Amino acid sequence: MADRWLEVGDGVFARRHDELDLTTGLVVGAERALVVDTAGDREQGARLRAAVRTITKLPLIIVITHAHFDHCFGTGAFPAGPVHAHPRCRATIVATADAQRAEWTRHYRDRGDHATADALAATDPPLPGGTVDPVLDVDLGGRTVGLRHPGRGHTDHDVVAVAGDVVFAGDLVEQGAPPDLGDAVVADWPATVSALLALDVSTFVPGHGDPMDRAEVTTQRDELAEVAALHAAVARGELDLATATARSPFPDVPWPA
Numbered sequence: 550m551a552d553r554w555l556e557v558g559d560g561v562f563a564r565r566h567d568e569l570d571l572t573t574g575l576v577v578g579a580e581r582a583l584v585v586d587t588a589g590d591r592e593q594g595a596r597l598r599a600a601v602r603t604i605t606k607l608p609l610i611i612v613i614t615h616a617h618f619d620h621c622f623g624t625g626a627f628p629a630g631p632v633h634a635h636p637r638c639r640a641t642i643v644a645t646a647d648a649q650r651a652e653w654t655r656h657y658r659d660r661g662d663h664a665t666a667d668a669l670a671a672t673d674p675p676l677p678g679g680t681v682d683p684v685l686d687v688d689l690g691g692r693t694v695g696l697r698h699p700g701r702g703h704t705d706h707d708v709v710a711v712a713g714d715v716v717f718a719g720d721l722v723e724q725g726a727p728p729d730l731g732d733a734v735v736a737d738w739p740a741t742v743s744a745l746l747a748l749d750v751s752t753f754v755p756g757h758g759d760p761m762d763r764a765e766v767t768t769q770r771d772e773l774a775e776v777a778a779l780h781a782a783v784a785r786g787e788l789d790l791a792t793a794t795a796r797s798p799f800p801d802v803p804w805p806a
């Protein structure tokens with residue numbers, strides 16, 4: 550299926566991408582619009598920018614949910630303007646951009662997807678500001694979007710965007726695939742999802758997959774709590790890693806290092 554917009558609220562849109570089943574966001578105010586994440590390379594970013602321009606010509610503000618390349622390497626395709634993120638997001642991009650680019654360029658080459666590999670290899674993402682610490686309210690004219698660091702989880706610097714009764718949750722929640730634990734702070738993650746559930750919202754837009762409701766996010770929070778309990782048991786020496794992995798709700802997901 551081609552990339553497409555879903556309208557998830559009044560002037561609030563989720564962009565569904567074929568590549569990695571990514572989901573980005575757009576919130577349109579009276580004077581400015583907010584783009585949530587910029588996709589994985591400069592070509593994907595340019596396609597997202599063009600899609601945004603079919604909806605609004607307003608000046609753009611960007612928020613990056615976290616430092617994984619698929620969420621932030623497209624930033625350079627957008628006009629110069631504010632790019633918000635958590636301070637540790639900025640630091641993580643500085644520390645890991647080269648390694649992420651190398652790893653994923655290899656991934657795309659191995660799959661024979663040389664166009665995406667070439668685009669990624671040629672992408673040097675601009676750095677976001679470290680402005681969301683832990684909260685930043687962004688005035689779009691006639692509406693305010695709350696940028697929040699609700700706690701550590703998928704990474705140590707996840708930021709969400711709250712627009713009316715919608716929250717763009719980045720990879721703190723995932724639909725259609727298990728959560729990615731690779732850079733996770735597993736012990737904190739369930740409480741961070743509980744903080745999202747404490748928001749007065751009804752739609753949770755994940756970083757990958759389709760929008761989720763409160764019941765789906767609650768289920769995922771409980772599964773993450775099981776993972777956290779197993780992780781703690783391994784750390785205490787009460788379980789070996791193979792047993793814990795087999796008992797995990799996500800047995801095929803690699804555990805964090």
Ligand SMILES: [Zn+2]
Nearest residue numbers: 615617720729
């Ligand atoms: Zn991620």
